[in-house]
Amino acid sequence: MSLHLRRIAAIAGTVALMGLGGTGTGTAQAQQQVELISGPFGTGSYVLSTALEQIVNGEDDGLSLTASETPGLTFNARSLIKDPGRQVNTIMSFTSGINYLAVEGLAPFPEALPSAKLIANYNLGAVWLATFDPDIKTLEDLKGKRVALGTPPQILWTIEPLAIIRDGWGMEGDLKIETIGTKEAAQALLNGTVDVAIIGGYANPETGQFLPSPQTVELQASGRTLYHISWGPDAVAKARDASGMPLISAKVPAGAVEGLETELDTFYDAIGWQAYPDLDEETAYKVTKAIIANVGKFSEYHALGKLMSPSALLYGWDAEDIHPGALRAYREAGLIK
Known part of the structure; x- marks a missing residue:
């Protein structure tokens, strides 16, 4: 099955499971497009990112989020550094450990990269x-x-x-x-x-x-x-x-x-969704707010979603390492000072 057909099948299955047929209110032209690059098809990162797509697109907040399959989490950082213009509207599946390797320029990264910032953990x-x-x-x-x-x-x-x-x-x-x-x-x-x-x-x-x-x-x-x-x-x-x-x-x-x-x-x-600092702050805020409000729904998509809870979303992170937009959402929710 081609990547395109597999993606359609996966999203269709998720929609059927959740009973969600729409993608929020407003027209596509009026919505801000957000890209979410996840991981290989069938992995926890892929399924939970597809879940986040459904959750965000069910909110009436002016965002339209599209999750897509990638070869892996290292690829995610490399692709955004190669095309920095995408950083303003792209979130990626990543880990704190891989981010460390990227910042230090250690294998498999050939040179040092900027540090990504947390949006939300989905696994520890x-x-x-x-x-x-x-x-x-x-x-x-x-x-x-x-x-x-x-x-x-x-x-x-x-x-x-x-x-x-x-x-x-x-x-x-x-x-x-x-x-x-x-x-x-x-x-x-x-x-x-x-x-x-x-x-x-x-x-x-x-x-x-x-x-x-x-x-x-x-x-x-x-x-x-x-x-x-x-x-x-x-x-x-x-x-x-x-x-x-x-x-x-x-x-x-x-x-x-x-x-x-x-x-x-x-x-x-910490394994989760991260973004580079250039991600639009309001976008980061809205996505994080949707994650916090709907954190209990991720368990309906994947067993790993049962491990998600409000405090676990930012567990192990200092405020300076959280994206400013996400940090605002966490402060509003009383999850961090």
């Missing part, structure tokens, strides 16, 4: 290490062990964990790191070709709700006992200070995944 990703070996309990036990992470470009599943291993634990040369991919890491742990693998999922820090990632669910379904290895709050802080990465200290509640009997110290990477 958390990862840590796990094993089937009950004898691996301490950092000393990890020495010499085979540890599987995601692929090198993945910020949450590879780059940020490597920063903690290097700068937080000081164990860069003590582990046999394999960067093979998230699904592959889980399979390698199941097959016994590695001793430890990266697992995790997505959280709402306000409610404590946690949704395990697909490969984490696969490991839980094996029927074998998982043993979880905390990064430790001090290690997260050390890595944040040494690298400058936006690692948000976090705790995953006991019982969030199989075998997790006590609260686990980890970190969040």
